[in-house]
Amino acid sequence: MTETDVVVIGGGATGVGVARDLAMRGVDVVLCERGGLGAGTTGRSHGLLHSGARYATADPEGAAECIRESRVLRDIAGEAVERTGGLFVQLPDDDPAAFDARIEACRDVGVPTETLSADAARETEPELASDVRRAFRVPDGVIYPSRLVAATAESARQHGADVRPNAPVTDIVVTEGTVTAVETDAERIEADHVVNAGGAWAGRIAELAGVEVPMAPTMGVMVAVDVGGVDSVVNRCRPPDDGDIVVPHVDRVVLGTTSTPVEDPEEFSTDEAAVEAMLSEGAAMVPAVADADVVDVYWGVRPLYAGDDGGRGRDASRGFQVHDHDVARLTTVTGGKLTTYRLMAEAVSDAVCERLGVTEPCRTADAELPAGDAEKLDALVEEFDAAGPADTDIVG
Known part of the structure; x- marks a missing residue:
């Protein structure tokens, strides 16, 4: 005892x-x-070190927590994090007003942003889609x-x-x-x-x-594909939805994710259609995803409170x-x-x-x-x- x-x-x-x-x-x-x-x-997460920009519009308090804590982790976590930076990109189907509203919300909660033209965004990340309309930079990162x-x-x-x-x-x-x-x-x-x-x-x-x-609890799928040359986290600038995050590693990217309610955190059915959706949505932002090899697929369950x-x-x-x-x-x-x-x-x-x-x-x-x-x-x-x-x- x-x-x-x-x-x-x-x-x-x-x-x-x-x-x-x-x-x-x-x-x-x-x-x-x-x-x-x-x-x-x-x-079994996607390992995104959130700047708070993802939550700035719908959850300002949560966004403010993220920017404060991400700064703490950058200071204390050494080789457990990467300071990659991140981009929020607007594609042709995305609401321009939502793009502007998110930048304003970021400023309200203290998340620094820098607006980029389409050309400047692709100069920063050459793998971005040719139809990206504009982007803004945020201090996202990667957690290992x-x-x-x-x-x-x-x-x-x-x-x-x-x-x-x-x-x-x-x-x-x-x-x-x-x-x-x-x-x-x-x-x-x-x-x-x-x-x-x-x-x-x-x-x-x-x-x-x-x-x-x-x-x-909700389950989500992460799909790792063999795509190099992406240096920043890439986020789709729309209300949080399936497949709107691309997280860079050295020689691959992790695509995520879905959010499907489950009754049991251990027993749930996986869906190949969700994997295909991640590849399709990821390719909309980073076209090289479409022809890349899938090197890993894994599922995680979020500990959400009812x-x-x-x-x-x-x-x-x-x-x-x-x-x-x-x-x-x-x-x-x-x-x-x-x-x-x-x-x-x-x-x-x-x-x-x-x-x-x-x-x-x-x-x-x-x-x-x-x-x-x-x-x-x-x-x-x-x-x-x-x-x-x-x-x-x-x-x-």
């Missing part, structure tokens, strides 16, 4: 972020993940999720956290309305508090404690939520974006520390992750069993 202050259930970006934040405040933490770190949503998770977990460990991949939690022990312990397949861990950071599986984890967290209005699919909030429960000593985090994982972890850690009587402030925004050496970082990816399809061509 182990005794600790806090058990964190879930080893995606948010879970390891919580473990790091709490450990840096002097809290004793054990993190349990049923598989390798980042094996859920985190490692496996590296980010491994670096965050290593920082947590350096500050005293016990990080346990491949340690599935089988039960949450509730005694007289209070969480007192968790049980894994190997042992019982007694704790003063438990954090449910299970992502799309948060509802199932909450059920172990007899509480309900209504999730609204909320009071029961929103589903693209109608569900992309913001994050921190939940208290009828049982004491349990906190759940849902929703959010990979770009804002550190902020999510800070909000969770603030709530937990208030209950534990810990007054140390958050320091994670100012402390660099151990991510400056790619070779050492990739060794950590292997140690934490954190490799995932989102960056398999980069890591190692």
Whole structure:
């Protein structure tokens, strides 16, 4: 049996972020993940480091969070991110008024933009379609999720956290309305508090404690194609829709994504038509996609919260939520974006520390992750069993 202050259930970006934040405040933490770190949503994302421009029109608060957090990650995350920059492009079928409105919304929330003519945009990115009407530049980037998770977990460990991949939690022990312990397949861990950071599986984890967290998971497909020469993230300037993002890697691009509601984050049917749609939509922005070889196809499930209005699919909030429960000593985090994982972890850690009587402030925004050496970082990816399809061509 182990005794600790806090058990964190879930080893995606948010879970390891919580473990790091709490450990840096002097809290004793054990993190349990049923598989390798980042094996859920985190490692199966498109890896876009959002500037906030995508959300500026419909969700200004979320956009402002993205631009702040993307700047933090550029400062602290080393080889786990690339500062590629990004373009929002207007194609002939896209509403010019929406283009102008998005630029104005970006300025309102502090996302810097630079408007480019069609010729200037193609000079910046020669692979862009010949019918691009105009574009604007934003500070998007690329996240390598496996590296980010491994670096965050290593920082947590350096500050005293016990990080346990491949340690599935089988039960949450509730005694007289209070969480007192968790049980894994190997042992019982007694704790003063438990954090449910299970992502799309948060509802199932909450059920172990007899509480309900209504999730609204959606699946999305990512298609990697053998296209080089694209240096910036390319976004279609229209309301968020299927296939409107092209994320560059060294010698390929990742096309994404769809948003289809699913009932089960593990059992869902994939659709070849969705793959074809990604290729078609990607080729509209980057024509070389049409004739390129598909080198990988993978699916991820977003941990969206149903909320009071029961929103589903693209109608569900992309913001994050921190939940208290009828049982004491349990906190759940849902929703959010990979770009804002550190902020999510800070909000969770603030709530937990208030209950534990810990007054140390958050320091994670100012402390660099151990991510400056790619070779050492990739060794950590292997140690934490954190490799995932989102960056398999980069890591190692």
